[in-house]
Amino acid sequence: MTVLAKSSAELGSESARSLYEKLSVRLKDIGHLKSISGLLQWDQEVMMPPKAAAARAMQSSVLAGLTHEAQTSPVLGSILEELEKRKQTEDLSKVLNPYELANIRIARHRYKEETVLPAELVKACAVLDSEAAGAWAQARKESDYSKFAPYLEEHVKLLRQKASYRLKSGVYEEARKINEKARASLGLKEGEPCYKGYYQALLNTYEAGFKDEQLQVLFNDLKENIVPLIAKIKAKNFQHDNSYIEGDFDVEKQTAFSHRISKEIGFDTEGGRLDVSVHPFTSGIHPSDVRMTTRYTINNFQEGITGTIHETGHSLYEQGRNKEYHDLPISDALSMGVHESQSLLWERMVGLSKPFWEYALPILKEHFQGPSHEKLQTVTPEEYYKAFNRVEPGFIRIEADEVCYPMHIITRYEIEKALVEGDITVAEVPGVWNAKYKEYLGLEVKEDRQGCLQDTHWALGLIGYFPTYTLGSIYAVQIFNAAKEAIPNLDQHIAKGEFHVLKKWLNENIHEQGSLRESGDDLIKDLTGKSLDSKIYVRYLTEKYSEIYDL
Amino acid sequence: MTVLAKSSAELGSESARSLYEKLSVRLKDIGHLKSISGLLQWDQEVMMPPKAAAARAMQSSVLAGLTHEAQTSPVLGSILEELEKRKQTEDLSKVLNPYELANIRIARHRYKEETVLPAELVKACAVLDSEAAGAWAQARKESDYSKFAPYLEEHVKLLRQKASYRLKSGVYEEARKINEKARASLGLKEGEPCYKGYYQALLNTYEAGFKDEQLQVLFNDLKENIVPLIAKIKAKNFQHDNSYIEGDFDVEKQTAFSHRISKEIGFDTEGGRLDVSVHPFTSGIHPSDVRMTTRYTINNFQEGITGTIHETGHSLYEQGRNKEYHDLPISDALSMGVHESQSLLWERMVGLSKPFWEYALPILKEHFQGPSHEKLQTVTPEEYYKAFNRVEPGFIRIEADEVCYPMHIITRYEIEKALVEGDITVAEVPGVWNAKYKEYLGLEVKEDRQGCLQDTHWALGLIGYFPTYTLGSIYAVQIFNAAKEAIPNLDQHIAKGEFHVLKKWLNENIHEQGSLRESGDDLIKDLTGKSLDSKIYVRYLTEKYSEIYDL
Structure with missing residues (x-):
């Protein structure tokens, strides 16, 4: 994995093309890691012997952690930040084609999406997913909704937190506007909950x-x-x-x-x-x-x-x-x-x-x-x-x-x-x-x-x-x-x-x-x-x- | 991946047991990454469709890079260093069993082995491996040794460099002694080459x-x-x-x-x-x-x-x-x-x-x-x-x-x-x-x-x-x-x-x-x-x- 030691101050002296190339190297590494995750999942469903389940869970978790680190790397953030600044001062479409510009847009969205969530929330969601999956399977078997309800309750709680962070990330503008409008029409004050949007x-x-x-x-x-x-x-x-x-x-x-x-x-x-x-x-x-x-x-x-x-x-x-x-x-x-x-x-x-x-x-x-x-x-x-x-x-x-x-x-x-x-x-x-x-x-x-x-x-x-x-x-x-x-x-x-x-x-x-x-x-x-x-x-x-x- | 932020100075205050546990977490993560590499290789030989070869090479290379980073992490080095120091001052066999002590020994050996080689040498070896493999296949097909000889020459050169670094690592003592003895008996001076050992x-x-x-x-x-x-x-x-x-x-x-x-x-x-x-x-x-x-x-x-x-x-x-x-x-x-x-x-x-x-x-x-x-x-x-x-x-x-x-x-x-x-x-x-x-x-x-x-x-x-x-x-x-x-x-x-x-x-x-x-x-x-x-x-x-x- 390329580790760019350069700080954002130094990035300021690079051309937009060069910044894009640096971004591209990192995005490709992230792409490769996701490919590996994809293979692990396919193998798990199609080829893996049953006793390997516990070890596979550990392997996937280590890989997910590394992918998250790569996706939220501060250097990646600095490159994206610098490219965002450039947009104000130069016409990037003169040096980058529409596909390259779209790469920057999506990369920025994903970076914000990944970094805005606190690590504890991501972890809590992962834990809940696996616990709730077991509870749901049991509840369905017994056709007993009450056994699943507490987990759904918890999911709703955590998903609201997720949504709330996203609204603040700057890349979910549509949702933020809906929420703002609803709050205004309901006359809600800062701190009062509103889940619209x-x-x-x-x-x-x-x-x-x-x-x-x-x-x-x-x-x-x-x-x-x-x-x-x-x-x-x-x-x-x-x-x-x-x-x-x-x-x-x-x-x-x-x-x-x-x-x-x-x-x-x-x-x-x-x-x-x-x-x-x-x-x-x-x-x-x-x-x-x-x-x-x-x-x-x-x-x-x-x-x-x-x-x-x-x-x-x-x-x-x-x-x-x-x-x-x-x-x-x-x-x-x-x-x-x-x-x-x-x-x-x-x-x-x-x-x-x-x-x-x-x-x-x-x-x-x-x-x-x-x-x-x-x-x-x-x-x-x-x-x-x-x-x-x-x-x-x-x-x-x-x-x-x-x-x-x-x-x-x-x-x-x-x-x-x-x-x-x-x-x-x-x-x-x-x-x-x-x-x-x-x-x-x-x-x-x-x-x-x-x-x-x-x-x-x-x-x-x-x-x-x-x-x-x-x-x-x-x-x-x-x-x-x-x-x-x-x-x-x-x-x-x-x-x-x-x-x-x-x-x-x-x-x-x-x-x-x-x-x-x-x-x-x-x-x-x-x-x-x-x-x-x-x-x-x-x-x-x-x-x-x-x-x-x-x- | 657990990233231990503690410096080696702070590690000095931890118990040997706690140091071992920290080491163990890192070694297990490295183990999981190696498991993933193993799966990638198996899949490549047994399941992978032929057109995927180039993408797989990239995936393996990113994973190898990450594994190398984990294996040569300075924090891992500090923990091993601190455990090595403890050996001088306390009897580790009172707090760690023989299996745990062996883990430390092997981890230290591997850490030295991984870190002693300069990145350029590792890269040069990897490049040569893939080039030489192609040249060898061709040479064998044509039964023409002269087509393979230059690559073997280069391998010998790089392997001597590898061996030379290893002799300096402190974990290939047997080899180092053979070399020292040969140098002495031949009356060689510092800088004069000697490949014995x-x-x-x-x-x-x-x-x-x-x-x-x-x-x-x-x-x-x-x-x-x-x-x-x-x-x-x-x-x-x-x-x-x-x-x-x-x-x-x-x-x-x-x-x-x-x-x-x-x-x-x-x-x-x-x-x-x-x-x-x-x-x-x-x-x-x-x-x-x-x-x-x-x-x-x-x-x-x-x-x-x-x-x-x-x-x-x-x-x-x-x-x-x-x-x-x-x-x-x-x-x-x-x-x-x-x-x-x-x-x-x-x-x-x-x-x-x-x-x-x-x-x-x-x-x-x-x-x-x-x-x-x-x-x-x-x-x-x-x-x-x-x-x-x-x-x-x-x-x-x-x-x-x-x-x-x-x-x-x-x-x-x-x-x-x-x-x-x-x-x-x-x-x-x-x-x-x-x-x-x-x-x-x-x-x-x-x-x-x-x-x-x-x-x-x-x-x-x-x-x-x-x-x-x-x-x-x-x-x-x-x-x-x-x-x-x-x-x-x-x-x-x-x-x-x-x-x-x-x-x-x-x-x-x-x-x-x-x-x-x-x-x-x-x-x-x-x-x-x-x-x-x-x-x-x-x-x-x-x-x-x-x-x-x-x-």
Whole structure:
């Protein structure tokens, strides 16, 4: 690790270009350390023998400590400070290109974000995460919310502290303004607590630059339109036959099929791997080393291939990151929502489409022959498409179809925001949750394990994360629409398995753009001329499912 | 990473126990970083996609830099210094146990070893390693020594510098004394070069505390006895039939057989893995995470199982390390030679023995049935044992049998020592090599690629390493003899596959002892009452092969 001995006084005599180069060396070292952390995590999920867990925890903790030291190094701070000063006296865009300027912006944001939190708070959060994870697992098993509630209470307390520090950091301006306005309108004095704007600060950890205000508008519109759509589908009381999706699907054959499809979509196996893990994920250790996982269920074929295509979408983003700026923040994905847009675009816009099954069904039939697949051999792409797109409200988010999914997210969003900002108490969560599932999905939650205890996110302090799933779906539709406009006959390309045209377009317009923009909304605006728009998403769902269910 | 802000002045007021605890925290952090490096290397050999090589090199280099910083931290130096001072004023053995005292001793040695070398020299060595590796591969391919010679020249130069610094470090006393004595006897003045004792310093990097003088005695005795033994066997002009070892051995079945045998020997699959790589190795990431590899050849069954048993021996050492002192230097293997003794003990004393094949042959026959293995199905353990133990002088070290192997090593030892200490030149190496192969093995080397270019060690600056292979064989015989004396009916236990008795004995007497002793010779003396003794090794070879070849 390069240790720059120079003080900030000496930095004053260096050119902006030279300062940038110094910054760049440090950012790359931080990038390498994060790559190593990524490998440790992948290994833990996929390869590590079980007895190694305790030693791995120590290794990860030492590495996290070193990474934190590198990220909060006072020399790094001095370089950033000096570059900030330069902005006042010279036009940096004359010596640095937009990617380099974005590196400085992101580096400054991350530096502030890392340094503003007191070490004790960071430690307390880490301890709570691991304790709460255990408590949550137990509570879910027993379906006993009271066993988890004290940990959620503590999370809310610590997250408020986190948000409060962030508001003071100078890089969460939107959140700070909301809070200031609320305080003024409530006539609060210095020291009197006010948590308004805190959710904005938490949201921006995962979804850079996105406004909670805009999120609220989008989500309200989705509610208004999707709840009646679900009701309409339910009222039809009809399902397409999907018996050929269930049955006895040999795992080796599923594996071969999944590997073939992900490779034909464009996953570069020379710069990545596809393995199996309990929960599918993609680990972007480095654009030249992208490791994804899936899982196969013997009696249901859909899970494995859907998971594979979803993770392939994430992987194409990682493999497509800007080669000029590897290991630098600018080449990172813009936000969780934009990352999810890439997995969902391939999973839903492509993998759940008619043209895709025109391409994939013959390959599937090649892989699965014999007596247990007789029915599969006779099915048409049209029938297969409809069977693959069943809509059926259920309790569990991760099993939800694309129509019901947003309602799972909106429930969580409304509850976690109200919790952090003080509008409901931890004790009220199950009641609020169940009322919303009744209203949005028409379901009576009988047990908290199929209700507010189903997801691990809150146990890990991940508040502000859930909305990115649904932002990802909306981005995906708008991005795919833009791709369709830009690529003549995209549907025909997909039907022939010519995925490279779409991949190339996504590489150029999304992946290589990295974190050049300040928010996903800016990216969409530049790409389509329009802000993120729930109406477009609703139209997509309505048209697709009106045809499938003959509404 | 704990950063101790206290200066050495303040350390003076702390108790020895408290100093030790502070030392221990730092040593454990260093241990964790080394574990991470181990994982990176394992992954690189076994899992990493090819395009990730460049990024991995950067990750490893950043990690190596951080590890070096931790190992040479001035605070670590102050703690060690303060503990050294205490030795003069108080009896540390009253407050610290022998394992803790050994930790201090090893930590001090490593600290001196790391800090005495100038950063530029370390860097120059690293650069040369990677350049020389490429040049060597090319030179070997073309069998053109002249393409490698300049790199070897440079290695000798840098290794002499390394040795020279080490002599000044205060922890290579043996080497320093040899040099001093030689200088005196030659009447050399300050500044006049003298390389005597330098080989001792290099040897001790791999074989802690072992005297080159003793090595020379052992190796001379081996030469005197093994050269005639090889000649005798050759003169017999007879080989046992081993046609059932060659053939068509399905890799999946070999894998199943290897996994079964290594598990029955005692490899804990909950705390380790067995995979495949180009060159078999064992990576002791942590005693709870021991990963070994082997490789399978379809037409020769011996390579896969022998490799597996060899690496299982290494793995049992790693998994058996002292639980009380994980992540601390005392739990590390004592030396490369002692580590090799564990792989060789299982590979040769067990895996090449008659009782072992009484146990393993029925399992082998279970695994390989059908027309291509008809002959295998009829073979007896006695026949199998003899076929497995063919002696046949050849050019290539890694293919050598246990009789010829020491001659390969002695050749390299004599050459590398003469090179470093200035008794031959780099240009003379092929001539000297070929003369020795003629004398020791009766072979005419026709091409340098089957001669002095065959091994990668010198290209990587590994001079002083080769002797540990043969030290390992001698240790193995003496350790196995001690085990036989301690364990009644050991042969019968092996014939029944009851390996746990031997494993337990090795755990207690070798593995858990870690680096408590200062040299392998001390370990053997404590265990058997005798120093390392080439006569015992010669007797083992002579008795075994006199029976096999009816000499």
